[in-house]
Amino acid sequence: MSNPRTRIALLGTGLMGLPMARRLLGAGFPVSVWNRTAAKARPLADDGAEVAATAADAVRDANVVITMLEHGGVVRDVLETHGVREAMPAGALFVDMSSIQPAQAREHAAQLAARGVGALDAPVSGGTLGAESGTLAIMAGGAAADFERALPVFAPLGRATHVGPAGAGQLAKLANQMIVGITIGAVAEALLLAERGGADAAKVREALRGGFADSRILEVHGQRMLERDFAKRGAVAVQLKDLRNALVTAQPLPLELPITSLLEQLFASAAEHGLADVDHSGLWLELARRNGLG
Amino acid sequence: MSNPRTRIALLGTGLMGLPMARRLLGAGFPVSVWNRTAAKARPLADDGAEVAATAADAVRDANVVITMLEHGGVVRDVLETHGVREAMPAGALFVDMSSIQPAQAREHAAQLAARGVGALDAPVSGGTLGAESGTLAIMAGGAAADFERALPVFAPLGRATHVGPAGAGQLAKLANQMIVGITIGAVAEALLLAERGGADAAKVREALRGGFADSRILEVHGQRMLERDFAKRGAVAVQLKDLRNALVTAQPLPLELPITSLLEQLFASAAEHGLADVDHSGLWLELARRNGLG
Numbered sequence: 280m281s282n283p284r285t286r287i288a289l290l291g292t293g294l295m296g297l298p299m300a301r302r303l304l305g306a307g308f309p310v311s312v313w314n315r316t317a318a319k320a321r322p323l324a325d326d327g328a329e330v331a332a333t334a335a336d337a338v339r340d341a342n343v344v345i346t347m348l349e350h351g352g353v354v355r356d357v358l359e360t361h362g363v364r365e366a367m368p369a370g371a372l373f374v375d376m377s378s379i380q381p382a383q384a385r386e387h388a389a390q391l392a393a394r395g396v397g398a399l400d401a402p403v404s405g406g407t408l409g410a411e412s413g414t415l416a417i418m419a420g421g422a423a424a425d426f427e428r429a430l431p432v433f434a435p436l437g438r439a440t441h442v443g444p445a446g447a448g449q450l451a452k453l454a455n456q457m458i459v460g461i462t463i464g465a466v467a468e469a470l471l472l473a474e475r476g477g478a479d480a481a482k483v484r485e486a487l488r489g490g491f492a493d494s495r496i497l498e499v500h501g502q503r504m505l506e507r508d509f510a511k512r513g514a515v516a517v518q519l520k521d522l523r524n525a526l527v528t529a530q531p532l533p534l535e536l537p538i539t540s541l542l543e544q545l546f547a548s549a550a551e552h553g554l555a556d557v558d559h560s561g562l563w564l565e566l567a568r569r570n571g572l573g
Numbered sequence: 574m575s576n577p578r579t580r581i582a583l584l585g586t587g588l589m590g591l592p593m594a595r596r597l598l599g600a601g602f603p604v605s606v607w608n609r610t611a612a613k614a615r616p617l618a619d620d621g622a623e624v625a626a627t628a629a630d631a632v633r634d635a636n637v638v639i640t641m642l643e644h645g646g647v648v649r650d651v652l653e654t655h656g657v658r659e660a661m662p663a664g665a666l667f668v669d670m671s672s673i674q675p676a677q678a679r680e681h682a683a684q685l686a687a688r689g690v691g692a693l694d695a696p697v698s699g700g701t702l703g704a705e706s707g708t709l710a711i712m713a714g715g716a717a718a719d720f721e722r723a724l725p726v727f728a729p730l731g732r733a734t735h736v737g738p739a740g741a742g743q744l745a746k747l748a749n750q751m752i753v754g755i756t757i758g759a760v761a762e763a764l765l766l767a768e769r770g771g772a773d774a775a776k777v778r779e780a781l782r783g784g785f786a787d788s789r790i791l792e793v794h795g796q797r798m799l800e801r802d803f804a805k806r807g808a809v810a811v812q813l814k815d816l817r818n819a820l821v822t823a824q825p826l827p828l829e830l831p832i833t834s835l836l837e838q839l840f841a842s843a844a845e846h847g848l849a850d851v852d853h854s855g856l857w858l859e860l861a862r863r864n865g866l867g
Contacts (some may be wrong), residue, residue: 332632381770404784416784440780443716447772451780454763454772458786461762464832465755469748475826476675476747478714486734486745489855490698490710492752494788532769534864538758541835542707570828 287432288313288341288358290334291377292320292348295403296347298410299376299436301326304436313337335366343372345433350520351379358387369395372428376417379526381446381453388421388445388460397425400445402452405437413437416534418455420447453528456521459513460497460542460559467563469503471570481505498558509554518559519546576862581726582607582635584628584651585671586614589697590641592704593670593730596618600729607631629660637666637726644814645673652681663689666722670711672696675740675747675817682715682739691719694739696746700806707731712740712749717787747822750815751805754836754853756790761857764798765864775799794854803855812853813840 285308289300292314303310304326311329313336314320323331329339334357338344344367348354354377359365367373373391375384375398384400391398399421409415415437419426424440433439442451469492475481484501487493503509522543529536549555549565557564578827579602583594586608590831597604598620605623607630608614618624625631628651632638638661642648649673652658660790661667669678669692678694685692693715703709710733713720727733737744765787778795783788797803816837823830843849843859851858 347765401583404781404786411670416780418777418780438783440776442767442776442780443772446770447767447777450767450770450772452776454767454777454784455781455784457763457766458756458759458781461759461832462742462752462786462788465752465759468755468830468833470749472746472751472823472826472828472830473736473741473744475828476740476744476822478737478744482734483712483741483745483748484737486710486712486736486750487698489732489751490749491789492698492749493794494756494790496787496788497752499785506794528770529766534766534769536762536766537754537839537860537863538832538835539762541832545831563719566831569831 285343286341286481287343287345288338289345289347290314290337290363291347292323293347294407295410297323298407299345299347302435303409303432304328311337311341321546323371326462328451333359334363338363338366339368341367341371341409343374343429345432346373346375346377348377350377351383353377354379354387355383355434358390364394364493366390367394367396370424371396373398374401374429374432375399375401376401376475378452378521381449381528384420384449385438385446397422397428398426398445399429400448401429402432402448404452410435418442418448418451420449420451421445423431430472450528453521453525455474456518457525457536457539459496459519460518460522461538462494462544463500463559463562464545466565467504468495470501471563471566473569475572480567503558505511509564511556511558513559514556515546516555517563519543519550522546579637579725580605580635581637582632583639583641584608584631584657585641586617588642588701589704589790590848591617592701593639593641594622596704596707596729597707598727600623602662602726605631605635628655628657632657632661635661635665639726640667640669642671644671645677647671648673648681649677656856658685658688661688661690665690666719667692668695668723668726670692670695672746672815673743675743675822678714678743679740679767680794687830690846691716691722693719693723694742695723695727695733696742697731698746698749699838703731712736713744714743714745715739736804742820747815747819750812751819751833753790753811754833754840755790757794757853757856758836758839760791760795761798761860764795765857765860769866775860797854798857803851804859805850805852807853808849809843809847809851809853809855810841813837813844
């Protein structure tokens with residue numbers, strides 16, 4: 280599986296990138312790492328990573344360059360200002376695993392293609408737990424041949440699916456976030472009605488498991504609502520950003536997404552009412568507040 | 574499990590009631606049946622049921638009376654006009670497995686209690702397939718002692734959960750239908766964005782399975798949307814009725830349910846545009862139509 284001739288550079292060793300670098304090192308790949316705040320990359324030296332002083336240094340000998348950065352603007356900065364696009368060897372493969380807008384991903388891919396560098400947009404779902412255990416869902420957009428080349432690198436990270444051409448990985452990630460955000464709203468309203476109407480909401484959730492109303496959200500986030508446990512795993516602010524990216528992406532197609540639009544408003548109102556930094560299941564609190572149950 | 578001293582009357586032998594009567598007969602219970610359109614009850618004679626000429630006749634010797642009727646108005650008719658409330662022996666248990674409004678269920682329970690008859694509202698989820706295989710999800714509201722008494726009767730029908738006092742079973746069913754209707758909307762918008770944006774929507778659905786966006790709706794109804802297979806299993810018209818019942822129930826609490834309200838509007842618009850009798854996954858068609866993709 281791990282090919283000693285595949286040299287990986289991983290740029291962005293934050294909450295997600297750090298455990299991903301460890302999984303790649305554990306699989307036997309030589310990995311050079313770089314992070315804007317250098318202190319976050321340094322611990323990886325103990326795992327066998329080469330810690331580079333600059334992003335350009337990190338990628339100079341790499342066959343595969345992975346980025347795991349905050350948003351599209353940071354990816355562009357790394358490609359341009361930090362000189363990664365110029366420093367990547369021709370024939371290398373750029374794999375952006377950050378969550379950015381599909382249009383940005385397509386733009387990056389076109390610019391890299393002009394330099395003879397292949398590109399995949401390959402955002403993930405599964406959080407830090409998935410990154411640590413190598414069970415991420417990886418949604419990859421780009422050429423089929425590039426996807427095949429990346430498979431040995433994806434293998435220690437999770438389950439990869441090729442969902443279409445450049446930008447399609449980011450579309451899949453947006454689809455994922457739309458379903459997550461809306462289903463959180465569905466479960467919150469259902470549990471509020473059950474509770475306010477006089478039923479035992481915990482028993483209602485139990486009764487619904489296994490039927491057509493069942494979902495990972497009912498299982499995990501429904502439980503958080505019942506326990507009023509809104510400690511951040513996925514933040515309201517991030518959910519809001521994702522829904523806005525979905526609407527920004529839909530607008531020029533053009534595509535009207537009425538339910539996504541409503542959820543964007545509800546999560547925005549939650550953020551305005553002090554809930555930006557709670558778990559996205561905290562949409563329950565916003566709906567409760569609107570109903571004087573806060 | 575089956576107690577020869579428990580005599581069951583089952584009123585309403587339609588698509589759901591007929592296979593339920595067969596499951597109860599198969600479990601060894603003596604069952605008398607009645608249906609407004611008598612022809613629908615008659616085949617059950619071959620299964621060993623006593624086919625009664627009137628609803629009152631069916632219940633006269635019953636310990637447990639099950640109703641599986643179209644809506645609350647029909648249940649009230651059967652209790653009042655058809656004389657079932659008067660004909661039931663004191664000490665009997667009335668188990669309404671129809672989907673009706675929680676307030677109606679509470680009203681029926683109070684009227685029956687005045688005559689010394691216990692009552693459960695115990696609507697189900699799982700459709701005709703669940704009725705035939707005895708795998709219904711049964712959501713029961715009422716006194717705990719009455720729930721215990723009903724357990725041997727529920728056993729051949731499915732998995733029963735006691736979710737609270739009278740009306741709570743109907744609240745759970747509404748919660749179920751809200752989640753189903755809203756999640757259908759979530760999956761429809763997500764697949765539309767993926768497809769319209771240029772991704773392979775079938776691959777996107779595949780990539781999302783197993784993650785936080787996963788649900789029975791993504792699995793089953795998402796597949797129907799991809800295959801454009803909107804042959805009716807659960808109809809748009811029924812989904813619309815359920816969402817309206819949820820809003821009618823929420824209104825006096827009072828409880829504002831903005832997402833449920835929006836879905837009520839979308840399903841209503843679908844029904845107005847000729848989709849009343851297609852599968853509720855056909856909300857995809859309504860969203861496509863609004864976007865000129867019909």
